[in-house]
Amino acid sequence: MLKPSSSVRVFLYNQPMDMRKSIDGLALIVEQQLEQRPFDGDLFVFCNRxxxxxxxxxxxxxxxxxxxxxxxxxPLFASILRKNRSHQSFPRDERLSPTGS
Known part of the structure; x- marks a missing residue:
């Protein structure tokens, strides 16, 4: 079971992702497009079209x-992905919850 600590930031990549990408390809997107460090322990979320x-x-x-x-x-993130941003970060209480609680 995935239980991130309270200090973990969550980033949702808003562009459709080729689900054939694996660890190296996704880590590269984190560095180059999200401009984040994949080794900091943050959680990065990617969705397909x-x-x-x-x-x-x-x-x-x-x-x-x-x-x-x-x-x-x-889908959980359908409304968020319609926004015109390359990624979205969530405060602790809104992470991965369809209702924000």
Whole structure:
């Protein structure tokens, strides 16, 4: 189970992502497009064009963790991804929650 600490920042990449990308490709996007450091322990969220698949990338102690999920219900981030920004960061209480609580 994924339980990030209270100090973890979450970044949602708002552009559709090719879900064939793996750790190295996603870490490169974090560095070049999000202008963040992938080794700082922050959580980076990527969605495909249909918004029914997500990948989470984060650094844990001695290596990257890549988490993949296919969503079977209405996509969680559909309204956020319609905004015209390259990424979105969330305060602690809004992370990965469809209701913001």
């Amino acid at each position: 249909q918004r029914d698949k997500i990948k989470l990338l984060y650094w844990e102690r001695n290596g990257f963790v890549l988490w993949y999920k296919r969503l079977e219900i209405k």
